[in-house]
């Protein structure tokens with residue numbers, strides 16, 4: 206019998222995944238700044254401290270490098286820590302532990318250890334938090350072998366991917382777009398996982414493949430709705446995992462549509478779109494392309510404060526509509 | 538002096554001995570001496586094999602610092618963990634590693650501790666509680682705190698030992714790690730091996746306090762300074778800190794004042810210190826000093842001392858041959874061990 210499905214917010218779905226994992230596995234514990242009685246900067250951990258106690262829902266000093274390293278040490282000695290970065294921007298203070306230690310320890314030690322930890326990474330713009338609290342740096346981390354990087358777009362996937370991350374033997378970074386926290390969607394009760402490394406085709410279409418992640422999936426779906434009125438059909442792929450990346454789903458889609466566009470919030474140059482373009486250029490789908498590949502990424506600037514500027518710095522629905530229409534080249 | 542007088546004075550001497558001599562059995566003391574020889578001979582062998590082109594990359598020798606590694610590890614069991622540094626051969630052997638697998642790692646062989654993927658700077662031996670050397674100065678500090686938190690959450694009666702250099706005490710990771718360990722009263726012992734230089738930069742030029750141990754005050758933990766070339770002093774300080782940690786009273790910062798008599802690494806031309814300074818420290822070599830002390834206290838005879846040295850030398854020779862004869866990893870396996878699944 207399928208589990209009952211309710212409407213939950215993205216934040217509630219994450220909360221539920223954390224609670225399920227903590228109930229099932231005494232090794233799972235949470236660390237982060239103000240995740241206890243405060244409930245987390247985005248109220249994701251909520252009342253977990255009252256359910257599981259301050260030992261397992263542990264407020265840390267404002268020490269991102271130290272906190273990330275404590276997670277690494279606990280992970281290699283039998284625990285399954287979850288470290289919440291208050292904003293993923295602050296992971297720049299912890300790059301040492303994430304990139305040099307967590308990602309490489311298994312390899313450097315010839316496979317003698319695993320590093321089963323989860324870093325929770327609230328990311329993205331759209332909240333007026335400006336340049337140091339709005340970045341989308343997921344491509345940085347996806348460049349590092351030894352890390353796994355996921356980026357859910359719905360409450361359903363947020364819960365399933367987080368539960369998969371919590372059961373994975375390797376370090377997983379879960380990027381949570383801040384604008385999604387309040388978004389509601391159907392979430393099955395109880396335990397389920399979404400496999401890391403699998404994209405989802407969230408809308409079928411014949412004319413253009415749009416590969417998006419996180420908030421951009423919703424914008425791409427909205428654009429697809431608009432273009433459908435004109436007879437242009439977008440096929441929207443929700444990437445969900447950046448490392449490992451699901452090349453197969455993208456390749457098969459492009460073979461069908463013959464046109465490819467990527468939409469992502471991180472800065473356009475040397476970002477996710479470059480990788481998606483390259484993997485198609487290197488694959489058998491290249492010969493199927495009927496038009497040059499298009500990338501819609503963040504502008505080449507920090508995220509600005511002014512709301513109009515902020516919108517202009519990342520792809521919006523009209524940008525996607527316009528670019529996809531041009532790419533479709535009059536085909537309907 | 539008649540016999541009676543002699544017996545009395547030696548009993549008196551023993552009552553005033555450092556704790557290490559009262560708590561460690563003669564056998565344990567001999568083991569400690571053997572480990573110091575193993576470290577010295579391993580590193581001399583490493584130096585030699587480098588000159589013969591058998592090893593690759595660089596290496597950081599701890600010659601002159603053996604008493605610190607072995608003294609700190611004296612009260613530990615395999616359930617206790619250590620995090621080590623780029624200068625980690627001594628810690629590794631002190632914690633119980635097999636020189637065979639260390640040499641094999643040094644030579645990049647599949648039989649090495651890291652299957653040839655890590656090299657000198659990443660040797661680890663998880664089974665004996667060694668979570669690994671580290672190529673990043675200060676990298677092990679937060680990890681050691683994490684291991685201690687793990688022990689606490691799992692209700693284990695073990696301690697986490699964190700070795701680091703004087704240079705590392707100026708990294709942010711040092712301060713974050715000590716603070717967290719103290720706030721959470723974790724079973725960690727922070728061990729600063731102050732060999733007075735971070736590469737060429739002396740502590741006077743890099744560190745605002747006179748002693749690294751002075752920084753313990755800022756984190757509400759005891760800061761203990763010991764002569765790092767005196768095995769018994771180091772081991773006794775370690776015992777006290779380990780006991781405190783196991784009583785749930787939290788971390789201690791031990792500063793072992795010592796000296797590396799070799800250069801920082803292969804590239805060092807010793808332009809920042811004088812021959813006289815080095816020579817003065819060579820005179821304070823911890824190994825003959827410990828040996829003489831054990832003989833003087835009647836724990837060891839001169840003949841036994843020679844046997845121990847010879848046994849260590851034989852073990853190192855065997856390890857060296859084992860490593861030389863071992864196979865290299867298959868290049869086709871270059872992406873193995875990146876992730877578990």
Ligand SMILES: Cc1ncc(C[n+]2csc(CCOP(=O)(O)OP(=O)(O)O)c2C)c(N)n1
Pocket residue numbers: 597623624672673674675701702703704705706732734735736801
């Ligand atoms: C973060 C970082 N910065 C710089 C280096 C280069 N480096 C390696 S060892 C070293 C000196 C470290 O000094 P100390 O901590 O006193 O240890 P010692 O070498 O004296 O044992 C330096 C600068 C490094 N490996 N990591």
Ligand SMILES: [Mg+2]
Pocket residue numbers: 702703704730731732733734735736
């Ligand atoms: Mg030093």
